[in-house]
Amino acid sequence: MERASLDQIDQKIFAELSKNARISHAELATKVLLSRNAVRQRIDRMERHGHIQGYTVVAGASGQSPVSAFFMVYRKDRVRGADVISALRSIPEVILCDVVSGDFDLLLRVEARTLERIQEIWEQVAALPGVTNTVTALTLSSVIRRDAGGVGEPQ
Numbered sequence: 001m002e003r004a005s006l007d008q009i010d011q012k013i014f015a016e017l018s019k020n021a022r023i024s025h026a027e028l029a030t031k032v033l034l035s036r037n038a039v040r041q042r043i044d045r046m047e048r049h050g051h052i053q054g055y056t057v058v059a060g061a062s063g064q065s066p067v068s069a070f071f072m073v074y075r076k077d078r079v080r081g082a083d084v085i086s087a088l089r090s091i092p093e094v095i096l097c098d099v100v101s102g103d104f105d106l107l108l109r110v111e112a113r114t115l116e117r118i119q120e121i122w123e124q125v126a127a128l129p130g131v132t133n134t135v136t137a138l139t140l141s142s143v144i145r146r147d148a149g150g151v152g153e154p155q
C-alpha cells in the first residue's frame with residue numbers, strides 16, 4: 001500500500017504523539033485546533049497508511065540522535081516578511097527561528113528523524129512565497145548543548 005503524505009495538521013498530530021504517545025484525543029484536539037473526533041479519524045488514517053505503526057517507547061530511534069540542520073533563509077522583504085515566519089511556525093521540526101542581522105534574515109534549526117525529512121522541510125521552506133534563497137548546513141555533531149532555562153524566551 002502506498003503511503004499517503006501527511007498534511008500540516010497530520011504533521012502536528014504526529015509531532016505531538018512523538019512527544020507523548022499517551023496524550024488524550026481531547027488534549028491533542030486543543031493543540032491542533034480540531035474536534036476530538038477529527039483527531040481520532042486522522043490518527044486512524046495515519047495508522048492505516050503506516051505512518052503510525054505502534055505506540056511504544058523508543059530511545060532515540062534505535063539510539064540514534066535526530067538529524068539536525070541549520071537553514072539560513074533570505075526573504076524578499078525583511079520588514080514585511082511575517083508570512084514566512086507564520087508558515088515556519090506550522091512545521092513542528094523547526095525548533096528554532098531567529099531573526100538575525102547580516103546577509104541572511106532568518107536562522108532556523110531543524111531536527112528530524114531522517115535526512116529525507118530534512119530535505120522535505122528544506123523544499124517546503126525554499127518554496128514559501130517570500131523566500132528568495134536558502135543556505136543549509138547539516139550538523140555533524142553537537143559538542144555543547146544547553147537548555148537556556150527560560151532566559152531570553154519570548155512570552
